[in-house]
Amino acid sequence: MSGAELKKVGLKVTLPRLKILEILESAGDEHHLTAEDVYKILLEQGEEVGLATVYRVLTQFEQAGIVRRLNFENNISIFELDTGDNHDHLVCLKSGKVKEFVDPIIESRIQEIAKENGYELSGHSLVIYGTLPQESR
Incomplete structure (x- = not known):
């Protein structure tokens, strides 16, 4: 920019x-x-x-x-x-390291859930928390 x-x-x-x-x-x-x-x-x-x-x-x-x-x-x-893309995040609770990912199955399921409940999906946020092995931090 x-x-x-x-x-x-x-x-x-x-x-x-x-x-x-x-x-x-x-x-x-x-x-x-x-x-x-x-x-x-x-x-x-x-x-x-x-x-x-x-x-x-x-x-x-x-x-x-x-x-x-x-x-x-x-x-x-x-x-x-x-x-402008849609992606989700993995967060290590020990190091604070953040990694993003895209999973077509998760994306599809989120759209299905919104539709099943009468929502028009405008966006979503998924964060998975965990701990990386010591050597990966």
């Missing part, structure tokens, strides 16, 4: 917004980041952005539909780019 796209969703283009967006876009497989993770990366890059600014920008991105905030039982909120 570019500065022009930030403007399109109603956000002023600022250096902190661009830097935070860049971090989210370049996170790769580990793209489920807490605000603190983003803050630490900014510090490692030599950026002088406060943690409050990181939270504020991530909240603005969430309101603009750029990111999704996921709140898990371990009292951790993570952020991921909102790519």
Whole structure:
């Protein structure tokens, strides 16, 4: 996403917004980041952005539909780019590691359950909690 796209969703283009967006876009497989993770990366890059600014920008991105905030039982909120796809999450209760997955059978069954109960499905959220083996954390 570019500065022009930030403007399109109603956000002023600022250096902190661009830097935070860049971090989210370049996170790769580990793209489920807490605000603190983003803050630490900014510090490692030599950026002088406060943690409050990181939270504020991530909240603005969430309101603009750029990111999704996921709140898990371990009292951790993570952020991921909102790519428009539908996926579910596995969360390790020991390490906090988050992995996403898509299962066509689960997706189909959720649609069936909604239909059986007279609901028009607009979305869903499935989170599976467990513990990874020590060597995988």
